[in-house]
Amino acid sequence: MTALLKAADVEHYLHRHIPISAMMGVRVAACDSAGVILRTPLAPNINHRATVFGGSASAVAILAAWTQLHFTLRQAGIAERIVIQRNQIEYLAPIAGDFEAVCPPLPPEALARLLKTFHRLGRARTGMAVELRCADQVVARFHGDYVAVRLRAGEKI
Numbered sequence: 001m002t003a004l005l006k007a008a009d010v011e012h013y014l015h016r017h018i019p020i021s022a023m024m025g026v027r028v029a030a031c032d033s034a035g036v037i038l039r040t041p042l043a044p045n046i047n048h049r050a051t052v053f054g055g056s057a058s059a060v061a062i063l064a065a066w067t068q069l070h071f072t073l074r075q076a077g078i079a080e081r082i083v084i085q086r087n088q089i090e091y092l093a094p095i096a097g098d099f100e101a102v103c104p105p106l107p108p109e110a111l112a113r114l115l116k117t118f119h120r121l122g123r124a125r126t127g128m129a130v131e132l133r134c135a136d137q138v139v140a141r142f143h144g145d146y147v148a149v150r151l152r153a154g155e156k157i
Contacts, residue, residue: 005031005071014067021063024056035104036068042097052095057132061089061142064101065128069146072105076115080148087144099134122150
């Protein structure tokens with residue numbers, strides 16, 4: 001992904017197309033060749049223990065990986081629909097404040113394999129990893145399997 005993507009444009013896209021991201025207060029700190037970083041405040045995601053609700057943490061991790069994959073494929077000129085097939089998250093510590101989801105780019109060999117399969121079959125699957133961090137501490141690790149499917153003629157994302 002090149003630096004041509006502005007975080008504000010990506011954030012606007014997410015808030016428009018995935019409205020829960022706006023309600024959760026998700027902000028895009030980065031979406032570039034180094035990966036995606038989404039920042040999320042505690043307040044709209046708080047639970048009865050004054051920590052982040054687990055579902056909110058999972059949703060932000062899912063969104064970070066989806067964002068990374070979606071904009072990577074867009075930059076490669078691919079029109080796709082991405083769905084999550086399965087995921088797991090390991091909570092390492094309570095998330096007691098604002099947090100961020102950090103999703104690195106796919107390794108070059110994994111991206112090449114994904115693109116080759118997508119061009120051949122019109123769909124492809126890949127695993128994505130995300131770390132959730134709060135106050136410079138890794139508080140959760142996420143892994144999700146995503147499937148990208150070619151859009152049919154006239155279909156919009």
